[in-house]
């Protein structure tokens with residue numbers, strides 16, 4: 001379970017939110033100047049705490065009209081509370097080891113421990129990326145996705161790529177709402193079906209990787225995150241993990 005933090009901490013500009021007002025309940029829009037609906041880290045922490053779940057938050061170091069240092073206290077609180085912090089590296093960095101190294105260091109300054117995980121913004125991926133990440137001490141990446149409008153077999157499980165564990169993105173909020181046109185009241189059902197398909201893969205680790213962006217929690221569709229957690233928690237054979245927990249299990253058993 002993971003969250004990409006795409007927007008600066010102040011949230012999106014009010015004009016941007018007003019232009020998308022159909023995605024929200026009217027009281028969220030009315031209150032948007034007081035509580036920007038694109039910033040939800042404390043809400044995610046509250047919900048996941050409630051279900052005794054820990055996830056991974058991927059932070060950028062480059063924010064449009066913002067500064068990653070605005071997230072210092074959030075990153076520290078998440079890290080202290082047992083959430084995993086990963087790098088949401090910039091698409092312009094993925095071919096350049098020095099740039100990724102620089103981004104990694106910036107986030108590590110807040111956690112005082114090493115960052116093991118990468119997911120590129122916009123899921124930018126190249127076959128060279130795992131090689132670069134491996135050379136910089138990352139353990140896993142989760143930037144790969146084969147198709148946007150359906151969930152193919154390649155979007156589940158994991159793969160070893162040049163020393164890096166690649167967890168392809170199985171379920172992502174934005175793809176469900178746009179490319180797949182899944183109505184809000186069918187989203188939990190889609191999770192249900194996806195787990196069933198994963199169970200049929202019959203591999204040792206039937207991995208389903210989920211992105212629920214920080215900015216969608218108050219949106220129609222995104223706001224059913226708690227229902228998803230409730231459903232997943234009810235499944236006896238499902239373990240909800242941070243990427244690093246699973247990566248460590250795979251490394252221990254495979255290598």
Ligand SMILES: [Zn+2]
Nearest residue numbers: 004006121122
């Ligand atoms: Zn992103």
